[in-house]
Amino acid sequence: MRHIRPYVTGGIALLFAAVVFILPFMFILIQAVKSKSEASRLSFSLPQEWLFWQNLIAVFKARDYQLLLAYFNSTLITVASVSILVILSAMVGYIMQRRRTPWNAVAQIALFMGLMMPPAVVPTIGLLQDLGLFKTIHGMVLIQVAYNLSFSTLLYRSFISTIPRDLDEAALIDGAKPWQIFFRVILPLLKPVTVTNIVVQSIAIFNDFTNPLYYLPGKENVTVQLTLYNFQSMYTSQYNLLFMNILLVTIPPLIVFIFFNRQIVAGMTAGAVKG
Amino acid sequence: MVQPRPRSQKSPCPLWFFLPAAVIYGVFFLAPTATSFWYSLTRWDLTTAEFIGLENFRQFFSEPFLVQSLVNTLIYAVMTSGLKTVCGLLLAVLLTGNIFARGFLRTVVFFPVLVSTIGIGITFTVMMHPTKGIINVALGALGIAGPGWLTNPSLALFSVALVDLWKGVGLATLIFIAGLAAISTDYYEAARIDGATRFQQFRRITLPLVRPATITVVTLSLIGGLRSFDLIWAMTRGGPGFSSDVVASVIYKQYQAGFYGLSTAGNVILFALIVAIILPLSLWFNRREVAQ
Secondary structure, eight states: OTTTHHHHHHHHHHHHHIIIIIHHHHHHHHHHTSOHHHHTTOOOSOOSSOOHHHHHHHHHHHHHHHHHHHHHHHHHHHHHHHHHHHHHHHHHHHHHHHOOOHHHHHHHHHHHHHHHOOOOHHHHHHHHHHHTOTTOHHHHHHHHHHHHHHHHHHHHHHHHTTSOHHHHHHHHHTTOOHHHIIIIIIHHHTHHHHHHHHHHHHHHHHHOOHHHHHHOOSGGGOOHHHHHHHHHHHOTTOHHHHHHHHHHHHHHHHHHHHHHHHHHHHHHHHHHHHO | OOOOOHHHHSOSSOGGGGHHHHHHHIIIIIHHHHHHHHHTTEEEOSSOEEEOTTHHHHHHHHSHHHHHHHHHHHHHHHHHHHHHHHHHHHHHHHHHSSOTTHHHHHHHHHGGGGSOHHHHHHHHHHHTOTTTSHHHHHHHHTTOOOOOTTTSTTTHHHHHHHHHHHHHHHHHHHHHHHHHHTSOHHHHHHHHHTTOOHHHHIIIIIHHHTHHHHHHHHHHHHHHHHHOOHHHHHHTTTOSTTTTOOHHHHHHHHHHTTOHHHHHHHHHHHHHHHHHHHHHHHHHHHHHHHHO
């Protein structure tokens, strides 16, 4: 009886998890491969004919290959903002951890504000218009950097405390300049937390809906999350294509999750427990 | 002659390292936040702002649907935060115990956290369809007449909150699992020798010792709940009527309607709400921490 018990509770939990957490994903998958009329019944039944390729091609072709453009834009925004974020927040985390200056208190408050406060949207739009950055990809990148800086810095700061100071000082005695010490000595040692940071931030920025909705309107600037939103309001009758689009948006995080499961878990809990 | 301290003269950590981040953060986050206090007192069309005093705030607190958005924000935040804390802790206890397929279950519970909120919102909107949706079809098969999850004005906000729980509970579980892993097993062994029941162990050992994780989960999910916009927008657009509007969706609606001053006033109210809730809460948590 004693050693059966884990299997029994596990079995019940598994069944429960299957229904509650897996079923919605199964639903997405089967809706995505149905024909238009079958999908509009919204029922949880296997499709009569599997139209995976037809629907996939149709969803990419829809509205002048909008989805392809959206993937391009989203990837560009994600890669650019994460690269800038990594460098800038590692620099800030390094100074906050290593040096005691009055500016640390300021940085600390700014960090806390960034984690807590919602951005002031309309004044930001006004500012972006004045700077000529409204509805531009690089404007969006700068916004993503500003909004995600706090969390990213937090990750670096706690990790840098584990790197011995002797290393910086040895490099300094050898005559290295500060920026050389940082880029040649410190940054390579931060690789584990950098991987975590890249993965966590990429998912957050790729999945972001609200900020592109506000700061990046316009057909030519569409991002992946916005295609879903456009589809929802314009093609309510084509549920098969809508769900194919959802499926395509769900796949990138799934792939990242399969490969970087450990880093994601580390990043989410490290940032969270400190925050 | 006094030698200058070599470390302060040539530190390996120059202060200019703060600068690039500070400029971007200052220009794109802090500056708009600061100017929002001024714009919230104006009638504004992005080019000219006319000072009208507290008129926007007066309007916000006198229109019934705007007041309702404020109440809804509080209900939504407290409900999602409470549910995530309770369910997250229970799931974490289950998933740190000795059960079959533990790793797989952790993965399954956590995965929705990483998926697009809009995608999840649309999927559940379809599943919650009053007549054709699979939830009500399944309930119908059991002989229960399912409610109009998103079409009934008194239910819509709660339905969205449940989907928020579904999507967010994985993160709470993950934080609690990390918290539970930090509790030494010695306590449980000692308690078992003294004859404590499972429930007593949970009540007297787990609950007090997992406190730091609890604080994190409560704070994070409250902030998230107060700010939440995308799931509500994907599922109900604040409807039916204004029954599931929250402050964040009002900010968007007023922006779309061209009432930029009123929208910004909503933003200032949201700041105030978050500060008024989170600041005392974290002070209280910290004081209890020190007292212990």
